[in-house]
Amino acid sequence: MSFVQHPVTVQAPATSANLGPGFDALGLALTLHDTVTAEVEGDGLSIEVRGEGADEVPRDASHLLYRAMSAAFDLLGETPAGLRLTCENVIPHGRGLGSSAAAISAGIVLARALVDGGDDRLDDRAVLQLATDLEGHPDNVAAALSGGLAIAWIDGAAAEAVRLDVDADVTVFVPPQAVATETARGLLPAEVAHADAAFNAGRAALLIAALRDEPARLISATEDRLHQSFRAEAMPASYKLLRQLRVEGVPAVISGAGPSVLAFAHGITDAAPSGWSVHELGVAKLGTRIVA
Numbered sequence: 035m036s037f038v039q040h041p042v043t044v045q046a047p048a049t050s051a052n053l054g055p056g057f058d059a060l061g062l063a064l065t066l067h068d069t070v071t072a073e074v075e076g077d078g079l080s081i082e083v084r085g086e087g088a089d090e091v092p093r094d095a096s097h098l099l100y101r102a103m104s105a106a107f108d109l110l111g112e113t114p115a116g117l118r119l120t121c122e123n124v125i126p127h128g129r130g131l132g133s134s135a136a137a138i139s140a141g142i143v144l145a146r147a148l149v150d151g152g153d154d155r156l157d158d159r160a161v162l163q164l165a166t167d168l169e170g171h172p173d174n175v176a177a178a179l180s181g182g183l184a185i186a187w188i189d190g191a192a193a194e195a196v197r198l199d200v201d202a203d204v205t206v207f208v209p210p211q212a213v214a215t216e217t218a219r220g221l222l223p224a225e226v227a228h229a230d231a232a233f234n235a236g237r238a239a240l241l242i243a244a245l246r247d248e249p250a251r252l253i254s255a256t257e258d259r260l261h262q263s264f265r266a267e268a269m270p271a272s273y274k275l276l277r278q279l280r281v282e283g284v285p286a287v288i289s290g291a292g293p294s295v296l297a298f299a300h301g302i303t304d305a306a307p308s309g310w311s312v313h314e315l316g317v318a319k320l321g322t323r324i325v326a
C-alpha cells in the first residue's frame with residue numbers, strides 16, 4: 035500500500051483565457067475557487083457533488099475530475115482500489131471561466147498528493163503537460179496551476195508556461211446559458227489574415243505591459259481580431275454587452291471561449307443584463323493547491 039491514509043483537500047481557481055488578443059496564450063487566475071476532497075478508501079468510486087454542475091455531471095469514471103486523477107495515477111504507476119471524492123463547485127460550467135481546467139488541475143494535484151512520494155514522481159512540468167493534453171490547449175490550465183497571469187505556449191508537443199504577478203480589479207458577467215468550448219472553437223476560421231495576426235501580436239504584447247504598469251492602455255490592449263467576432267453568433271447577448279462596455283471606455287473581453295464577459299474594472303455591476311449573475315473578483319495569486 036503506497037497511498038496516504040488521510041483525506042486531501044485542494045482548491046483550484048477559475049481562470050479567464052485569451053483576455054482579448056492572447057488567444058490560446060494568456061490565462062488569468064481569478065478569486066473564485068472550486069474545492070475538492072479526495073480519500074483513498076475501500077473499493078470502487080464514490081463522487082459527491084454540491085454547487086455548480088451538481089445536476090449535470092456524471093458520478094462515474096467519466097467524471098472529468100476522476101478522468102484527470104486516473105490519467106495521473108497511470109503516470110505515477112499506482113491506482114487505488116477505492117476512492118471517495120467530494121466536490122464543492124463554485125465555478126460555473128461552460129461559461130468561459132475555466133471550470134474544466136480547474137477540475138483537471140485539481141484532479142492531477144490530488145492524485146499526486148495521494149501517492150506516497152508523488153511530488154518526486156510527477157514534477158510540475160509533467161503536471162502542466164498532462165493538464166494541457168487533457169484540456170486541449172494550455173492557457174487555462176497554466177493559469178489554474180500557477181495562479182497569477184500565465185503566458186502559455188506549445189513547443190513541438192511540449193506545453194510551456196511562464197507566470198507573471200499582476201493585480202487587477204475584474205468583473206465577470208455570467209449569462210444563464212452555457213456555450214461549450216468545443217462549439218465555440220468550431221466557429222473559428224482555419225486561416226486568418228496576416229494583418230489580423232500582426233494586430234493581435236501587438237495587442238497581446240501591449241496587454242502584458244498594461245496589466246503590469248499601464249492600466250490606461252488596457253482599452254487598446256484588449257482588442258482582438260482572431261476569435262471574438264467569429265463567436266458572436268453563438269453568444270449575441272455577450273457580444274452586445276462587450277461592445278456596450280467598450281463604447282463606455284471599459285476594457286472588456288469575452289472570457290475564454292465565452293459566453294461570460296470579463297471587464298477590467300469594479301463598480302460596474304449595474305451593467306449586468308437581467309438574469310445574468312455578476313462577480314467582482316481579483317487575481318488569484320496562488321494556483322491549485324493543497325489546503326488540508
Ligand SMILES: Nc1ncnc2c1ncn2[C@@H]1O[C@H](COP(=O)(O)OP(=O)(O)OP(=O)(O)O)[C@@H](O)[C@H]1O
Nearest residue numbers: 098127128129130131132133134137214215290291
Ligand atoms: N468540476 C467539474 N466536475 C466535473 N466535470 C466538470 C467540472 N467542470 C467542468 N466539467 C466538465 O467540463 C464541461 C465544461 O467545459 P468547457 O471547456 O466547455 O467550459 P469551461 O471550462 O467552463 O469554459 P472555458 O474552457 O471556455 O474557460 C462541463 O460541461 C463538464 O462536462
Ligand SMILES: N[C@@H](CCO)C(=O)O
Nearest residue numbers: 051057058215290291
Ligand atoms: N483559448 C481557449 C479558451 C477556452 O477554454 C479558447 O478560446 O477556445
